[in-house]
Amino acid sequence: xxxxxxxxxxxxxxxxxxxxxxxxxxxxxxxxxxxxxxxxxxxxxxxxxxxxxxxxxxxxxxxxxxxxxxxxxxxxxxxxxxxxxxxxxxxxxxxxxxxxxxxxxxxxxxxxxxxxxxxx
Amino acid sequence: xxxxxxxxxxxxxxxxxxxxxxxxxxxxxxxxxxxxxxxxxxxxxxxxxxxxxxxxxxxxxxxxxxxxxxxxxxxxxxxxxxxxxxxxxxxxxxxxxxxxxxxxxxxxxxxxxxxxxxxxxxxxxxxxxxxxxxxxxxxxxxxxxxxxxxxxxxxxxxxxxxxxxxxxxxxxxxxxxxxxxxxxxxxxxxxxxxxxxxxxxxxxxxxxxxxxxxxxxxxxxxxxxxxxxxxxxxxxxxxxxxxxxxxxxxxxxxxxxxxxxxxxxxxxxxxxxxxxxxxxxxxxxxxxxxxxxxxxx
Amino acid sequence: xxxxxxxxxxxxxxxxxxxxxxxxxxxxxxxxxxxxxxxxxxxxxxxxxxxxxxxxxxxxxxxxxxxxxxxxxxxxxxxxxxxxxxxxxxxxxxxxxxxxxxxxxxxxxxxxxxxxxxxxxxxxxxxxxxxxx
Numbered sequence: 001x002x003x004x005x006x007x008x009x010x011x012x013x014x015x016x017x018x019x020x021x022x023x024x025x026x027x028x029x030x031x032x033x034x035x036x037x038x039x040x041x042x043x044x045x046x047x048x049x050x051x052x053x054x055x056x057x058x059x060x061x062x063x064x065x066x067x068x069x070x071x072x073x074x075x076x077x078x079x080x081x082x083x084x085x086x087x088x089x090x091x092x093x094x095x096x097x098x099x100x101x102x103x104x105x106x107x108x109x110x111x112x113x114x115x116x117x118x119x120x
Numbered sequence: 121x122x123x124x125x126x127x128x129x130x131x132x133x134x135x136x137x138x139x140x141x142x143x144x145x146x147x148x149x150x151x152x153x154x155x156x157x158x159x160x161x162x163x164x165x166x167x168x169x170x171x172x173x174x175x176x177x178x179x180x181x182x183x184x185x186x187x188x189x190x191x192x193x194x195x196x197x198x199x200x201x202x203x204x205x206x207x208x209x210x211x212x213x214x215x216x217x218x219x220x221x222x223x224x225x226x227x228x229x230x231x232x233x234x235x236x237x238x239x240x241x242x243x244x245x246x247x248x249x250x251x252x253x254x255x256x257x258x259x260x261x262x263x264x265x266x267x268x269x270x271x272x273x274x275x276x277x278x279x280x281x282x283x284x285x286x287x288x289x290x291x292x293x294x295x296x297x298x299x300x301x302x303x304x305x306x307x308x309x310x311x312x313x314x315x316x317x318x319x320x321x322x323x324x325x326x327x328x329x330x331x332x333x334x335x336x337x338x339x340x341x342x343x344x345x346x347x348x349x350x351x352x353x354x355x356x357x358x359x360x361x362x363x364x365x366x367x368x369x370x371x372x373x374x375x376x377x378x379x380x381x382x383x384x385x386x387x388x389x390x391x392x393x394x395x396x397x398x399x400x401x402x403x404x405x406x407x408x409x410x411x412x413x414x415x416x417x
Numbered sequence: 418x419x420x421x422x423x424x425x426x427x428x429x430x431x432x433x434x435x436x437x438x439x440x441x442x443x444x445x446x447x448x449x450x451x452x453x454x455x456x457x458x459x460x461x462x463x464x465x466x467x468x469x470x471x472x473x474x475x476x477x478x479x480x481x482x483x484x485x486x487x488x489x490x491x492x493x494x495x496x497x498x499x500x501x502x503x504x505x506x507x508x509x510x511x512x513x514x515x516x517x518x519x520x521x522x523x524x525x526x527x528x529x530x531x532x533x534x535x536x537x538x539x540x541x542x543x544x545x546x547x548x549x550x
Contacts, residue, residue, distance in 0.1 A: 019437065022429035052454065053436055055461035056520065079360065083320035084454035086358040090351040092458060092523035095358070102360040103327055310550075317451055 003028045005035055010042040011112055013105070017050050025061040032065055036072050043112035044069055047105055049080030059094040066099045075115050077101065079108035140253040145193045147239060148232065156185045159224075159231045168223045171214045180207060181224075184265075188228065192257055197264050204265040208272035221269040225262040232258070291322035297329040298399050299361075302392070304337030312348035319352060323361045330399040331356055334392045336367030346375045353386060362402060363387060366395035422478040424464075426495075432464040435476040442478050443489050447549055456489055456547050459527040463493035463543060466520055471497020471540065481546050488529070488548035496540035503535055 001024055006013040012035055014028060032044060046062065048054070054062075066076040077100040081089075089095070102108040148155065160181040163169055169177050183203065191200045208221075236254065240247035292300045301319055323331065333352070335341075341349070353363040364387045368376075377383060389395040400406075422442060424435040439460040443453045460476060467474040474495025481488040500506045506521050521543075525531040528545040535541040 019433050021433055052440070053457045053461050055458055055465060056523070057465060081358045081360075082454075083317070083324055083355075083359065084451045086320060086355040087316060087351075087451055088454045088458040088527065089358060090354045091455065091526045092462070093526075094523075095354045101358050103324070103329075104360075107327075107329075107360055 003031070005031060007035070007039055007041075010116075011109070012036065012039065012041045012044045013047065014044070015047040015050075019052065020058070022057055022061075025058060029061055029065050029068070033068055033072070036069055036074050041074050042116055043074055044076045045105060045108040045112070046076065046078050047080050047108075048078060048085075049082070049104070051085065052082070054081070054085050054089055054094070056092065056094060059089065059096060063096060063099055075100065075112055077108045077111050079104050137249075137253040140250050141192060141257065144236070144250060144254055145189060147236070148189045148192070151235060152185065152189075155231060155235055156181055159185065159228050162227050162231060163224050166223060166227065168220045168227075169211075169216060171216055172211070180211075183207075184224075184228070188261055191261050191264075197260065200261060201264055201268055204268035205272055208269045212269075212273055212276055218266070218270060218273065222262075222266045225265045229258045229262055291318055293322075293326050293328070294396070295400075295403075297327060297403055298396075299323065299326060299328045299331045300334065300392075300396070301331060302334045302337065307338060307341065307345045307348075309344050309348065312345050312352075316348060316352045316355060320355055320359060323356060323359050328361050330402050331361050331363045332366060332392065332395040332399050333363060334366045334395065335369075335372065336392065338367075338369075338372065341372045341375055343375060343379045346372065346379055346381075350376065350379075350381050350386070364389055364395045364398055366390065366392045420479055424476045424478070425473070426464050426467045426476055427473045429465075429468055432461055432468065435464045435478075436460040439476075439478055439489070439491065442480070443547075446480060446487060446489055448489070448547070452547065452549075455527045456491070459524050459545060459547075460491055462520055462524045462527075463491060463545070467493060467495045467497070471495035474540075481548070483548060486548045486550075488546050490544065490546045491528075493543045494540070499537040499539055499541055500533075500535040501537050503533055507533075 001018050001020065003014050003016050003020070003024065006015070012032065014032060016028075020028070028046075032046075035041065036044060044065075046065065048062075051058070062078055066078075069076045078096065079102045081101060100111060102111050156178075160174075160178045163177055163181065164174065169180075172180070184207070187200045187203045191197055211221075233251070233254070236250060237247065240250060290302070292302070294300050299319070299322055301315070303315065307315070319331065319333075322328065333349070335349075349365070353365065356363045366389050368388050373383065373388075376386075387398075389398050422438050424431060424438055426432065426435065436457040440453055440457045443456040448456065460478075464476050467476070472495075474493065474497065477492040477494070479490050479492075481490040507525070508522065521533070524543075524545065528547045530544075530546040530548075532544040533541070534543075
């Protein structure tokens with residue numbers, strides 16, 4: 001299942017809509033990076049509200065996405081992690097260190113705006 | 121724990137004992153009024169069910185008696201089981217104790233056995249045979265009522281424990297986007313987990329951005345629970361909320377350091393007041409002294 | 418056991434199937450939303466280990482009946498290279514495939530019971546159980 005990526009001004013929004021296989025996640029990583037370069041985006045939001053499991057692979061891929069996009073000078077924020085999923089993640093020892101998180105899309109956008117203001 | 125096995129009195133070994141049980145049931149139905157009254161007065165004498173009035177005792181005694189006879193007659197315990205659950209539900213809140221329930225059932229067994237003695241004392245062989253048929257059935261019934269009571273009591277206790285736990289970890293919204301979680305008392309791993317789940321749900325429903333966890337009221341914390349606290353902080357961040365921990369005693373701070381957590385990564389402030397002030401700064405509020413505020417107005 | 422749910426793990430696509438089966442079974446057994454997620458996450462990690470270390474294997478899900486509780490048991494089985502030192506593998510931070518090295522100790526934290534048996538060259542069996550509280 002492919003993840004739709006929406007361009008909204010200087011930002012990209014990727015909304016995950018169902019459980020993803022490893023290939024889907026890797027595809028998302030590649031597609032996001034390509035779009036960031038193509039549109040010279042300033043920030044990326046990955047909405048994971050629909051994910052009911054975030055295992056080590058998903059977490060590692062999201063972290064990689066953030067790091068790779070940072071190398072292009074853009075910020076990434078992961079939004080919509082569910083309470084149960086967050087609970088399971090920390091039990092597993094997956095804390096997404098160095099990755100920005102926000103409650104939902106709205107908060108994610110606010111976070112990117114703040115980042116943009118403080119760096120300009 | 122609910123017993124899901126189908127309830128039934130052990131099948132009578134022979135038609136002969138079925139015959140005897142039938143005779144027994146006929147006897148108990150015939151002398152219903154007298155035996156029931158005798159039982160009720162024995163209950164009062166023994167000072168059981170003191171929380172209930174005489175009329176109440178008599179009414180319950182009647183129902184138990186009828187259900188008892190029915191259980192003997194039909195060989196099934198379902199009706200009695202559901203009655204005893206129902207009875208327990210009504211009398212537990214009034215403080216009736218387990219020994220009282222066991223006591224009244226044993227008294228009924230005794231009252232009925234005595235009446236059988238009186239009736240068959242002339243025919244010793246028959247008396248023995250009728251007691252052989254009566255005893256196992258009566259024991260089963262006594263057991264059913266007592267177990268029903270204990271199960272109901274355990275259910276009530278569990279429910280109360282849940283309620284107390286909920287009450288003891290309130291997630292308070294003090295202003296928009298700010299939650300406070302004052303933890304008081306002893307935290308065991310189970311409570312720590314419940315607390316985390318409650319907080320995470322609270323963050324989502326209240327759209328909280330900052331959470332102040334105040335542990336001034338927590339005397340001690342072992343490594344397991346300290347780990348839970350750290351995980352709570354991490355999980356909250358994954359949801360997008362910042363956690364400030366206040367009231368960390370030196371002992372607990374040491375425990376956290378000892379389990380290998382870098383306290384520098386945890387946002388800690390000395391006391392609750394300071395924690396709330398920092399939270400407000402994070403939320404973009406400016407804290408100013410009252411005099412200045414009034415002067416500016 | 419007739420109620421076993423058996424999921425063959427041959428590629429990463431099967432990981433998604435295994436954890437969805439686990440989610441359904443756990444919810445039907447009466448687990449809370451949080452526990453259902455913990456169980457699905459544990460399955461995901463176990464199945465992932467099969468794919469990354471052994472190539473293929475299976476995940477078996479079954480209802481567990483204890484003396485006074487019920488639960489869900491997850492068995493992960495493969496005939497891969499096995500684990501040379503189980504003790505090392507159970508320590509946080511240990512990994513031989515360039516992963517995060519959090520696999521097994523993490524899984525152990527998600528469940529109530531954890532059992533592992535591994536013979537180098539023969540394969541690995543991991544059995545974990547989560548009980549309803």
